[in-house]
Amino acid sequence: MAEFRMPSLGADMQSGKLLEWLVKPGDVVKRGQVIAVVGTEKGDIEVEVFEEGVVRALLAAPGTEMPVGAPIAIIESEAEAEKVATVLASRPADVTGEATKTVAEKVTAVPASRPANGQRIRVSPLARKLAAELGIDLSQVRGTGPQGAIDKADVERAAAALKAQQEAPPPAPTQPVEAPAPPPPAKPVDKSSAEFQAGMRRAIALAMARSNREIPHYYLETRVNMAKALAWLEAENLKRPIQNRLLPAVLLIKAVAKALTQVPQLNGYWIDDALQVAEAIHIGFAIALRQGGLVTPAIHHADLKSADELMETLRDLIMRTRAGRLRSSELTDATITLTSLGDMGVEKVFGVIYPPQVALVGFGKVTEEVWVENGMIGVRPVVYATLAGDHRASDGRTGAEFLDVLNRLLQEPETLFSA
Numbered sequence: 001m002a003e004f005r006m007p008s009l010g011a012d013m014q015s016g017k018l019l020e021w022l023v024k025p026g027d028v029v030k031r032g033q034v035i036a037v038v039g040t041e042k043g044d045i046e047v048e049v050f051e052e053g054v055v056r057a058l059l060a061a062p063g064t065e066m067p068v069g070a071p072i073a074i075i076e077s078e079a080e081a082e083k084v085a086t087v088l089a090s091r092p093a094d095v096t097g098e099a100t101k102t103v104a105e106k107v108t109a110v111p112a113s114r115p116a117n118g119q120r121i122r123v124s125p126l127a128r129k130l131a132a133e134l135g136i137d138l139s140q141v142r143g144t145g146p147q148g149a150i151d152k153a154d155v156e157r158a159a160a161a162l163k164a165q166q167e168a169p170p171p172a173p174t175q176p177v178e179a180p181a182p183p184p185p186a187k188p189v190d191k192s193s194a195e196f197q198a199g200m201r202r203a204i205a206l207a208m209a210r211s212n213r214e215i216p217h218y219y220l221e222t223r224v225n226m227a228k229a230l231a232w233l234e235a236e237n238l239k240r241p242i243q244n245r246l247l248p249a250v251l252l253i254k255a256v257a258k259a260l261t262q263v264p265q266l267n268g269y270w271i272d273d274a275l276q277v278a279e280a281i282h283i284g285f286a287i288a289l290r291q292g293g294l295v296t297p298a299i300h301h302a303d304l305k306s307a308d309e310l311m312e313t314l315r316d317l318i319m320r321t322r323a324g325r326l327r328s329s330e331l332t333d334a335t336i337t338l339t340s341l342g343d344m345g346v347e348k349v350f351g352v353i354y355p356p357q358v359a360l361v362g363f364g365k366v367t368e369e370v371w372v373e374n375g376m377i378g379v380r381p382v383v384y385a386t387l388a389g390d391h392r393a394s395d396g397r398t399g400a401e402f403l404d405v406l407n408r409l410l411q412e413p414e415t416l417f418s419a
Helices: 076-092 093-106 125-134 152-167 191-212 226-239 248-262 308-323 329-330 397-410
Strands: 002-005 017-020 033-042 043-050 053-058 065-067 071-076 217-224 267-269 275-276 282-285 336-340 361-363 365-371 375-389
Touching: 033 071, 043 329, 125 152, 217 365, 217 397, 226 248, 226 375, 248 282, 248 308, 248 336, 248 397, 361 397, 375 397
Parallel strands: 282 336, 336 361
Antiparallel strands: 002 071, 017 033, 017 065, 033 043, 053 071, 217 375, 267 275, 361 375, 365 375
16 A cells, blocks of 8 residues: 655745645546645645555544654555455455444545535534534525635534524514714735735745755856747737747747757756756746735746647636645646746746756747848847756756857747647
8 A cells, every 4th residue: 555645846845734634535536637626825735646545544634734754545556456356255255244344434524615605615524524514505695714714613603593593583663764984994904814825925035045045056048039939829829719829938948948958957856856847848937926926836847848839728827826725746846947027028047946847938028129140230039048957966068058049949940849
């Protein structure tokens, strides 16, 4: 049997709150299947499992805060499950029944609560049990616990209010009296939003403090003539309906991914005082949240995707990031980070590497600048590309080679998506 542990969903994460199980004991799970939802400082994350088997036990109830690495479930491989079934089948009926009863007593199912509209209700196990006993509809209860979770006190208040409503005498008939106009309602304070922003800032601060403390950064920048790249993009978009047109970010993501195939030293992690170069290229794309903060989910295998696949992946990631519906692999798999602030008018970005990654690429906005080429002076659309590198893993020469390859790829945009 294998222990499924609370995953680390970022360099800053020390613990996570189990919000919901999406499986129950006895369920068969496949690799990549989402089995739980975990609350972190950066939002609610769908956690995937990376082994196949049968869920034998859930070791943590929804609402429980668990440290990273703590066992939260037991998953038995399908081969082990078949062996157990064979052994039980070969025993006498009374023994098999007793063994089954023992296993059932050890396995605690934690059902998820969902109202009719399909939205998830966060509720503590004790509150859920009490609500069932008192006949309280949890979808009508306002939670006051962490992240709006319903606790025992919330259920008790709802039960008291329901009882008072049932026992109250009918109102006596009275002459209508014109009441004074009520004062305008005070604007409610969105505590959950404020708490989320505070948590997000705290998580980012912890990660960046670690980065500045542990990583000896070096920075390089170069100017890239984007005339050919933008011309190619315009021609490609003329072939597509408006809803399927490509953003310039697609070109930048693909160029970074292809450049990493030629300079792989920047694609990986610094772990145990050594560079571990990653085979797959997963670009972490920085996405700003509307309520504040930043998340960098991974675009998996960016070097292998077509232009349309990259655009669809990017659109989907942005939507799910801002809706708080990312998967654990999207938060942990990035092998390098790409950030672009061109839409905010920023010309140059000097980022901070997200540990344990060893590099970060930044792009500013495209501006028209004087450009000298073949002895001729002209005006070209230019973008500044920057690189933040970890001096433990690479040096300036490696970084310069990467930027040179990146520049050359953007001068031949038609080759970026060729086989």
